[in-house]
Amino acid sequence: xxxxxxxxxxxxxxxxxxxxxxxxxxxxxxxxxxxxxxxxxxxxxxxxxxxxxxxxxxxxxxxxxxxxxxxxxxxxxxxxxxxxxxxxxxxxxxxxxxxxxxxxxxxxxxxxxxxxxxxxxxxxxxxxxxxxxxxxxxxxxxxxxxxxxxxxxxxxxxxxxxxxxxxxxxxxxxxxxxxxxxxxxxxxxxxxxxxxxxxxxxxxxxxxxxxxxxxxxxxxxxxxxxxxxxxxxxxxxxxxxxxxxxxxxxxxxxxxxxxxxxxxxxxxxxxxxxxxxxxxxxxxxxxxxxxxxxxxxxxxxxxxxxxxxxxxxxxxxxxxxxxxxxxxxxxxxxxxxxxxxxxxxxxxxxxxxxxxxxxxxxxxxxxxxxxxxxxxxxxxxxxxxxxxxxxxxxxxxxxxxxxxxxxxxxxxxxxxxxxxxxxxxxxxxxxxxxxxxxxxxxxxxxxxxxxxxxxxxxxxxxxxxxxxxxxxxxxxxxxxxxxxxxxxxxxxxxxxxxxxxxxxxxxxxxxxxxxxxxxxxxxxxxxxxxxxxxx
Amino acid sequence: xxxxxxxxxxxxxxxxxxxxxxxxxxxxxxxxxxxxxxxxxxxxxxxxxxxxxxxxxxxxxxxxxxxxxxxxxxxxxxxxxxxxxxxxxxxxxxxxxxxxxxxxxxxxxxxxxxxxxxxxxxxxxxxxxxxxxxxxxxxxxxxxxxxxxxxxxxxxxxxxxxxxxxxxxxxxxxxxxxxxxxxxxxxxxxxxxxxxxxxxxxxxxxxxxxxxxxxxxxxxxxxxxxxxxxxxxxxxxxxxxxxxxxxxxxxxxxxxxxxxxxxxxxxxxxxxxxxxxxxxxxxxxxxxxxxxxxxxxxxxxxxxxxxxxx
Numbered sequence: 042x043x044x045x046x047x048x049x050x051x052x053x054x055x056x057x058x059x060x061x062x063x064x065x066x067x068x069x070x071x072x073x074x075x076x077x078x079x080x081x082x083x084x085x086x087x088x089x090x091x092x093x094x095x096x097x098x099x100x101x102x103x104x105x106x107x108x109x110x111x112x113x114x115x116x117x118x119x120x121x122x123x124x125x126x127x128x129x130x131x132x133x134x135x136x137x138x139x140x141x142x143x144x145x146x147x148x149x150x151x152x153x154x155x156x157x158x159x160x161x162x163x164x165x166x167x168x169x170x171x172x173x174x175x176x177x178x179x180x181x182x183x184x185x186x187x188x189x190x191x192x193x194x195x196x197x198x199x200x201x202x203x204x205x206x207x208x209x210x211x212x213x214x215x216x217x218x219x220x221x222x223x224x225x226x227x228x229x230x231x232x233x234x235x236x237x238x239x240x241x242x243x244x245x246x247x248x249x250x251x252x253x254x255x256x257x258x259x260x261x262x263x264x265x266x267x268x269x270x271x272x273x274x275x276x277x278x279x280x281x282x283x284x285x286x287x288x289x290x291x292x293x294x295x296x297x298x299x300x301x302x303x304x305x306x307x308x309x310x311x312x313x314x315x316x317x318x319x320x321x322x323x324x325x326x327x328x329x330x331x332x333x334x335x336x337x338x339x340x341x342x343x344x345x346x347x348x349x350x351x352x353x354x355x356x357x358x359x360x361x362x363x364x365x366x367x368x369x370x371x372x373x374x375x376x377x378x379x380x381x382x383x384x385x386x387x388x389x390x391x392x393x394x395x396x397x398x399x400x401x402x403x404x405x406x407x408x409x410x411x412x413x414x415x416x417x418x419x420x421x422x423x424x425x426x427x428x429x430x431x432x433x434x435x436x437x438x439x440x441x442x443x444x445x446x447x448x449x450x451x452x453x454x455x456x457x458x459x460x461x462x463x464x465x466x467x468x469x470x471x472x473x474x475x476x477x478x479x480x481x482x483x484x485x486x487x488x489x490x491x492x493x494x495x496x497x498x499x500x501x502x503x504x505x506x507x508x509x510x511x512x513x514x515x516x517x518x519x520x521x522x523x524x525x526x527x528x529x530x531x532x533x534x535x536x537x538x539x540x541x542x543x544x545x546x547x548x549x550x551x552x553x554x555x556x557x558x559x560x561x562x563x564x565x566x567x568x569x570x571x572x573x574x575x576x
Numbered sequence: 577x578x579x580x581x582x583x584x585x586x587x588x589x590x591x592x593x594x595x596x597x598x599x600x601x602x603x604x605x606x607x608x609x610x611x612x613x614x615x616x617x618x619x620x621x622x623x624x625x626x627x628x629x630x631x632x633x634x635x636x637x638x639x640x641x642x643x644x645x646x647x648x649x650x651x652x653x654x655x656x657x658x659x660x661x662x663x664x665x666x667x668x669x670x671x672x673x674x675x676x677x678x679x680x681x682x683x684x685x686x687x688x689x690x691x692x693x694x695x696x697x698x699x700x701x702x703x704x705x706x707x708x709x710x711x712x713x714x715x716x717x718x719x720x721x722x723x724x725x726x727x728x729x730x731x732x733x734x735x736x737x738x739x740x741x742x743x744x745x746x747x748x749x750x751x752x753x754x755x756x757x758x759x760x761x762x763x764x765x766x767x768x769x770x771x772x773x774x775x776x777x778x779x780x781x782x783x784x785x786x787x788x789x790x791x792x793x794x795x796x797x798x799x800x801x802x803x804x805x806x807x808x809x810x811x812x813x814x815x816x817x818x819x820x821x822x823x824x825x826x827x828x829x830x831x832x833x834x835x836x837x838x839x840x841x842x843x844x845x846x847x848x849x850x851x852x853x854x855x856x857x858x859x860x861x862x863x864x865x866x867x868x869x870x871x872x873x874x875x876x877x878x879x880x881x882x883x884x885x886x
Contacts, residue, residue, distance in 0.1 A: 086657075094658040170624035172617065188620035242659040260660075260668060262742055262831035286741070288829040289839070296727050296739040460608025460844055467616055476614065497616045 077281040077575055079557070081305040082294035083568050086261045086287045091241035092227035093164040096172040098479075098567070102307075103264055103285060104224050105567040107249035111139050111157070111206070111221040113571075117382060118329075118483035118563040120218035124152060124228065124250060125206070134213035134519030139206040145271040146230045147247075147254040154200035159231040161198045173225035176481065179214040213519035216484035223482065252278045252571040261287055279574035295552070304554040304575065307568070311432065314367040317552050327380045328549040329480035329564040331373060331488070334425070334440065334473050334542040335466070339502045342420055343472060346538055347412035352473070353398065353542030354405035355447035356440060362545060365435045369550055373543035374398055376532055377488045378480075380564045385522045390485045394529050397536040398543065402447040409448055417450035424453045427475040428462035437475055440544075466500045474500075477547070483564065486515065489528045492540055503540030581865065588861040595857045596646070596850060600639055603841070603849050610655035610844045629655060642850070651854070652847035656839075662851035666833060670855075672742065673820035673832035679748060680756035680817055681810075688760045689806065692767025693799075699772060707764065714761025723754040723827045740829040751828045755821055759813050766809055771802040800874040807874065811867035815859040819852075 084099025092104055111128075112120040126142035144152040161180070164171045167189045178184045181197025197209030210217065220226060230248045233240050240246045247255040252274070253266035264285040268278055286294055286303060291310050297303040309317060317323040334352070336343040343349055358372035371379065375397040381390040406416070414420040423444075427437040437454050444450045452473070457465060466474050478498075480487035490496060493512055494504040508531050515527035536543075549562070556576045561569040611617065611625050626632040630641065645652055651662035695707045730750060731739035738747055774780065775798055783793045820834025833852060840848040871878040 088656050089658040091659060167620070167624045168628070170621075170628040172611070172621060172625065174621050174624075175618045178618075184618075184620065187624070189624075239659055259742075259831055260665070261835055262829060286829060288740075288826070289835070290826050290829070292724075293740045293827055293829050296732060297741070299732050300735065300739040302739060302741075458608075459842070460612050461606070463612050463614055464608040466614075467612070478614075497618055500616070 075281055077279055078284070079280050079282070079305070079570065079573065079575060080284040080286070080303045081307075081568070081570075082286040082288065082291070082297070082303055083305070083307045084287075085289040087264075089241060090247065090255065090258070090264075092224040092229065093160070093169065093171045093173070094241070095224065101224050101567040103266075104227070105251070106253045106266060106283065106570050107247075107251040107255055107269075108224070108227045108229075109249075109251045110223070110227045111141075112218050113569070114219075114222045114483065114561070114563045114566065116561050116563055118219075118380060118566075119382060120222055123222075125221075128218070134215065134217075135210050137208045137210070137217065138201070139208070141204045141206060142273055144250055144273050146233075147249050147269050147271050148230070148233070149271055150230060150232065150248075151203070152228060152230075152250050153203045154206035155203070156228045156231050157206045158198050158200045159234075160228045161226070162193050162196060163229065163234070164225050165196065166193070171225065173223070176220055176223050176225040179210050179212070179217060179220065181209040181211050183211065212517055215519055215521055215524055216482055216486060219482045219484060253280075253283060256282075259287075263287055274571075277572055279572070280570060283570055298552050304557050305560070305568075306552040308550060309552045311367060313552070314369065314550070318367075322552050322555065324551045324553045325369065326549050326562065327371075327378070327564065328547060329378055329380045329483070329487070329566075330477060330547050331376060331378050331543050332370070332436075332475075332477040332545040332547055333373070333376075334544065335471075335476050335501045336539070336541050337469060337472050337474075337501050338504070338540060339469070340472055342412070342414070342423070343501075345412050347408045348414070348420075349539040349542070351405045351409035351412065351448060352444065352450075353539045354401045354408070356443055356542060356544045357400045357402075357447075358544045359400065360443075361436065361439050365432060365439060366545070366547070370545040370547045372400075373546050375536055376491075376541075376543050377485045377528075378546040381480075381483060381485045383521070383525050385525055390525070390528075394532060397533060398539075405447055406449075409450075417448050420450055422453065423450060423472055424455050425473045425475060426455045426457065426462065426465060426471040428459045429456060433475060440475070469500060469502065480564065485525075485528050485532075486512075489515065489531055492535055501541055503535070503538070505534060505538065505540075508534050580868075584861075584865050584868070588858075588865075591861060592854065592857055596643075596854060597639075599850055599853045600642065603844070603846055604635060606841075606844065608844055610846060612844070642847075646854075651851040654845055654848050656843040656845040656848065662847045665836065665848065666851055666855055669820070669831060669833035669836065672830060673825070673834060674818050676748065676751055676755065676824075676830060676832060677814070677818035677820065679752040680759070681814055683752060683756040684760040684763055685810075687756075688763030689767050689803070692764040692806075693771055693802075695764065695768040696771035696775065696802075704768075707768075711761040711764050714757045715765075718823075719754050719758060719821065720823045720827060722757060723750065723824055726750045726754055727827070740827070742828070742830045747828075751824050751830060755817065755824045759817065762809065762813075763806055766806050767802065770805045771798065774798050774802045777801075803874055804871065807867055807870050811863040812860055815856065815863045819856050819859060 083102040087095055087100035087103055088097060089095045090104060092108055095104065109123045111123060111125040113123040115121050124141055124144050125139040127140045129138045141152065141154060146152055161177060163169055165174050165177055165183050165187045167187055174187050182191055182195045185191045186193060186196050199207045201207050233248045237246055240248065244255045244257055252269055252272045254269040256267045257265035264287060266283050268281050272278060286297065288294060291306065291308055294303060294306045295309050295313055298306045314323065336349050338344060362368055362370045362372060375391060375394055377390055377394065379389055379391045383390050383393060386393055409417065425437055425440060427433045441452050441454055444452050465471055478491065490512055491498050492503045492508060493499065494509055511527045511531040515524040518524050558574055558576060560573045609631065630638060653661050654665060657665065691707065695704045698704050727739050730737045737750055741747055780793060780797055783797050820832035822834040822838045825832045825834040836848055836852050840852060
């Protein structure tokens with residue numbers, strides 16, 4: 042008996058030790074003590090917080106609030122002064138001179154033009170091998186330097202003095218100021234980075250010049266940032282602290298939101314949309330994104346323009362938006378989505394471009410017949426390739442049904458895991474692929490140059506010399522009037538030939554506490570909490 | 577005993593080498609690499625990255641380089657998490673998974689064994705039937721359903737516990753319990769059936785006939801023998817639980833190692849895939865050796881030559 046009770050005692054003792062350890066280790070999510078403490082979910086663990094190493098949109102969400110480039114995006118996606126207080130542009134648009142404001146790093150050191158020179162040389166350095174180096178390719182010599190063809194001295198960036206940063210361009214780039222808002226163009230503190238290459242890995246060594254400063258980073262769990270007292274506009278920053286939940290599950294974030302443990306959840310699960318709408322906490326905004334069915338223009342039957350047109354016109358975007366996506370996306374009426382501003386007409390590029398594409402089953406049938414396949418007869422087998430995902434599957438099945446109903450064509454579905462899907466597309470081994478494109482910057486060019494016959498993303502191999510000529514005209518001009526007109530013209534040609542079939546303009550959704558105000562997230566590029574506050 | 581352990585370790589090295597080689601070949605056979613994405617990178621950018629990570633070296637060279645570094649204990653840099661090495665990722669995530677895993681194992685054992693014994697002693701009674709039903713439920717229902725249900729009830733409806741995240745003891749309750757339920761059910765069933773088996777053996781009858789008290793018969797003769805199958809199961813089960821559960825860690829946003837087994841493959845993070853696989857294999861090998869060391873304590877007839885004594 043003695044033995045037995047000893048055993049029980051030992052077991053109980055062990056349990057007590059385990060519980061004790063559990064209580065001692067960690068202190069849990071911080072309880073909300075102060076009012077201006079924001080808790081959000083805007084994505085998962087970033088691959089890095091070094092602006093020149095990270096490559097995902099969610100990494101940009103964290104970085105955006107810790108480091109500031111020469112310019113920042115306002116709510117409309119337009120560039121506004123940030124680290125640079127002003128700039129001069131040469132009449133030919135080939136040279137930019139940025140005048141930096143009194144601006145400090147979070148360690149109190151001054152942000153100088155030399156930091157920018159160092160940063161841009163770093164991101165383009167071939168040995169550094171930054172994924173987003175191409176964002177700076179408009180800079181003179183950038184592409185050649187990145188390809189190891191010229192030395193760094195020939196790169197068109199220079200510090201004229203501590204507070205003047207000069208950039209020469211390869212060709213006029215009307216949206217250059219917009220590129221300066223991207224994390225690839227962010228400065229880094231030369232002194233810190235040179236002395237510690239792993240500076241971005243820990244809060245103790247992390248240096249930024251943005252409104253918030255990194256305080257804690259528990260991998261796959263949380264990032265905590267606090268107000269940066271060295272920020273140039275600190276008096277206007279109201280939030281004291283932001284706690285980012287890092288998770289790959291939006292359902293987990295949603296549970297925390299429902300439990301009042303989060304104030305904002307980016308991209309909540311579609312199953313919660315209707316409920317969130319009813320509760321009045323669903324926030325909806327345009328995002329520079331287009332979903333489309335990519336046709337392989339070189340493979341039969343999609344080498345035939347009429348077949349492409351027929352397949353595009355047979356898709357009922359409205360029904361798809363309603364039935365699958367809870368009425369969130371807009372129906373695609375062209376290739377360039379809403380959200381790009383034309384500085385000449387002061388209008389939205391899409392709105393002034395008008396409706397270039399609409400659902401027309403009758404015309405679709407007629408076009409298919411004209412192509413020699415009446416009612417789909419004689420058409421070779423067609424397969425739609427899509428990547429793994431709940432919505433991608435529903436989307437593909439809906440398209441399959443619409444093509445059968447409207448054209449009489451039985452399209453087969455083929456599913457592949459994301460990376461397998463991407464390599465299949467790059468290899469051009471598909472007939473139709475369900476895909477989406479997100480713009481990198483706020484100029485229609487981020488969509489329009491996609492179909493240059495030599496474009497790196499033109500997987501479907503659409504080629505048209507007239508289209509190339511118009512895009513090049515827009516690329517080489519600094520006159521917004523000329524550029525915008527050329528891009529409109531190019532888009533018309535492309536949609537007429539239906540190089541691919543845009544079907545939806547997805548919009549961004551987030552669940553937000555009604556108390557949260559002043560969050561900026563243009564086109565869903567990155568959440569800017571600089572001037573956000575809780576009521 | 578020392579010879580036995582040395583022999584087992586030598587076997588372990590061979591097993592690990594085979595596991596590494598197969599994993600290495602398989603992961604390179606999957607289409608798409610660490611830097612494949614919807615965004616087709618400009619040729620110069622892609623070439624720079626491939627040179628930096630030596631991805632354009634022939635496969636045998638990459639394999640030899642990896643093995644050379646591995647001998648030095650270096651699991652290499654992560655392809656995805658640029659500022660971190662695989663060694664850092666594993667050492668940071670392991671304590672969390674170990675802590676949660678340890679709590680779940682203790683819970684599974686402390687509940688599973690006594691309940692299993694109870695069921696065996698009440699064989700055929702209503703307690704036994706209810707238990708049969710509950711353990712079937714425990715084995716059949718996946719942990720993500722139990723976890724989601726627990727979050728709904730205890731966090732969202734009753735507001736007793738936090739819905740997710742990792743910290744003080746309150747954060748451990750739901751994940752530890754949901755993670756322990758599956759193994760707990762299996763341990764209960766194993767204990768029950770092996771206890772029934774042992775109780776029917778001749779030596780138990782002999783012990784009883786000798787006039788030993790029922791308690792002595794149970795504690796000294798029945799229990800240790802009945803626990804052998806349970807201990808055998810505990811080895812791989814512990815390795816599985818200690819290396820984290822992707823599902824539970826992901827539902828409760830726990831910063832453990834479980835997620836890397838899955839995200840490593842999504843991201844084709846070659847070094848990370850190999851790192852966690854090596855770690856897991858190593859743990860299984862160690863656990864199995866430990867289980868072997870426990871056997872003679874339970875049954876003196878078992879000697880550490882791997883054979884039963886005379």
